[in-house]
Amino acid sequence: MKVLAAMSGGVDSAVAAARAVEAGHEVVGVHLALSRMPGTLRTGSRGCCTVEDSMDAQRAANKIGIPFYVWDFSERFKQEVVDDFISEYQAGRTPNPCMRCNERIKFAALLEKALALGFDALCTGHYASIETDSNGNLELHRSLAMAKDQSYVLGVLNKQQLQHSLFPLGKAANKEDIRAEAKARELSVAQKPDSYDICFIPEGDTRDWLSDKIERTEGAIVDLEGNQLATHDGAIGFTVGQRKGLNLGKPSADGKPRYVLSIRPKENVVVVGPDEALLISELSGSKYSWCGEAPSNTTDWFDAEVQVRAHGLSHPCRVKVAGDQMVIALAEPIRGVSPGQTAVIYLGSRVLGQATIDKTVSAVMEQV
């Protein structure tokens, strides 16, 4: 196969590209330039966005012995990921930009370009594996390396995208093995630290980064009954479940801590309440997709598990499609889920599909 290896400059994508070469594919490396004004050197725990990362990717490609190019996706990235991130916060939701990047840049814009240029598949360093079921259908599964499993952020992939994806690290047992392999291959990125933060937020402080992009006006922090407890300097950037930084002044009547329950951007109001009010029993969203083959019957409840954040646990649930909504009913309530987050549905280790959460139903009271 002709394979385009997306190389961030990190150890995972470098080893993935090397494994693709060893598997006999004709591989070309590409680094995505996601900013027109990249920094020179890497700072903190961000991934891929500096000239240093680009050079690291190039050095790895040289070592592996494959051609290497840098493609400019900065405009698309800004439109599809950064602007979306800002407008989601503006709407009081909590977006996952890595998910959007996979959905709209890596496995959309980049994959489409690769296919148009004659490639058969896109190879990345994600920890997830693609398997074939007894009918020959492709399935996405969790990585064997559970601590590194990245199947969650790939939940947005559809059948066609799976057909053209290659995840050579899927069978990796753990990250240490990948680092050891990189070292054995004499790749200079073998000991490069992992990236955690959102790549386009330099200091890792989302609220601060948003502050000069979204106008903030003072508003009320209210309790569930609507009583004003304090003021905030702008509802944008609060996250459901947040406890710190509320500056409520006096404690609640029962002395228990209070948490952000919801954000109402139109009214510029932040609602706070007790821990138990964060418990959610049902999730739903109209923007859903199936990863590979869709289940044969989706209109009746079926048992599955749901994961709502990249490195979270999965929770037993029942799922069905009602009208234009994917509805997920949790077996046990879960805490602190915000609209904008993605719910990824699993059947065992298999990723079945995903929905961007529009609505949550509280386990203990009316939706706040």
Added chain:
Amino acid sequence: MPVYLDHAATSPIRASVLELYIATLSEIGNPASVHSFGQHSRQILEQAREEIAKAINCDRNEVIFTSGGTESDNLAIKGIFWDVNSKEPNKKVIVSAAAEHHAVLDAINWLVDSQNAELYLIPSDDQGVLDIAALERYLEQNASRVALLSVMWANNEIGVIHPISEITKIAKSYQIPVHSDAIAALGHIPVDFAESGLAAMTITGHKLGGPVGSGALILRRDQKLTPVNHGGGQERNLRSGTSDASSAAALALTITEAVSEQEDLAQKHQIMTQRLIAGVKQIASDVIVSAEKAPRLPNNAHFRFPGCLGDSLLFLLDSDGVSISTGSACTAGVSGPSHVVLSLGASNDEAMGTLRITLGHSTKDQDIEAFLEVFPKAYQGAKKAGLTRR
């Protein structure tokens, strides 16, 4: 056989130059040393200076060896600005143009940002031709505030030739020194320093088959400038650093050969670029040939393909063994929209779909044929990839 059509980025080293370069590298001696080894190296250095002076018609003392084009541009622009501005503080305007090389524009912008300089850009049209009447009008009003003028002899990306003598004539009446980056022009059109009326001129060797890292600033005898780097003052007390006799010798031979071949090569290149342009137009009917109506370098063809991405074209051609460029080579390997193409009034999208072909001393007819053979497939592929942009 891979085909190399990116001589404006750098050109393969000439066999004669390589031989001389290696031979002189093994000579012992610092040209500044007084002993016989030093004197021997000095002899190589000064011989080179004389040869360059002869090839481009200047005084031997006007040749200041540097590490290349970027250093020469910085030395000329910062050095002349500092000298003029320190004597007459009201002279703070630098006149230049939007399509200049980054070594010129960024040096000027640094002076603007940190040294109180001001910038006036001579307007240009959609063919890249400078509006000389606008320059005249500007100088009529503002000449007393102008410290220097810097206009490239020919553009490295789109190949437009600028009327240097006409510009220096206008500037002369106001006693404004003129600098020109002549890197893209030298070896491809006649370049005569004494005739040009320039105060300073940047040249380099590696675009003509010399080694990278050897260049010169040609600075008129009576033109003062403040040095950028300080040290031993080896080059006319204006540029410090141990003189590199072997680089100088290699540069001199490169320029001597390039200048003596210039006329024949230009004729040959002219025919090749015409063939290229005709061949490309046949396949891509909507192609825009940049600066087609302007006076152009014979070795440059620059295309804009609506709906195509330059990086896709580059990738597909490279996969087929043909190396071209989307514009000027750049550090991070990111091909953003070119400021030169934007200066023609092209849209951002149009500026992303560019392809530059530049010919050099080693270009053969079969290179052009090889390009034209693989181009149709690459063009179709890049067009298809362009459609994936939403």
